[in-house]
Amino acid sequence: MLNLRKSMGEVAPEVFFARTGRNRQRFDENYRLVAGCIPYRLKLVQDKVRDGLLSRLEVLMISSPNRHDLIFPKGGWENDETLGEAACREALEEAGVRGIINESILGEWKFRSKSRQNSCSLEGTCKGYMFALEVTEELQYWPEQGNHERRWVCVSEAWKLCRYDWMREALAACIKAQHFSFFSHIHTSSCSRVLREGMSKYGINITVVKKIIMTGGMNCLMNLFLILLFIFTCFH
Known part of the structure; x- marks a missing residue:
């Protein structure tokens, strides 16, 4: 972490180094436990509803050393922190961002570490937990800036x-979580009439959609709706 402090009338960076080593690493049987997050933000627009959530939603990805692909910040969950704290720490160390974490886990996944992708043993296999993190601050300098x-x-x-x-x-899962929040506040929006009329045009009853979402029975319907909305956003 790099904070700013005043010294002799000037603002200078205060250096905080990223954690190294695995002395405090948590394991579950043969799985190394990993915590990470998908940092996101919503672009500011004049008409929040007409522009649509997917056209406003942006996520932050980071590069890896000696790799051409981009990833989401993640790393080992250590025994002196909660799962959410570990995810926030990794976002700070690897991506240089702070924010508001959604405490609901997006899901649990098992994967091999990048150095053991071709291994046939459980050694090097991780069990990862991902969160959504609404970014509120981007640091100019961060601990792993040289690597990411x-x-x-x-x-x-x-x-x-x-x-x-x-x-x-x-x-x-992150997109779905944002749509849940979007629809739960839809009737409080001054522009909600535009969306309601648009959904009505295609025979979609927004009251029924909201009721299904709020009662938890949203998986099948929301998956279909996300696909349609994703296609609409890409081609309009």
């Missing part, structure tokens, strides 16, 4: 950049 460059991308580009299926699944 950061890049804001739209949802459709992030989907193409995801190297592994588990990353796409985590991204889809």
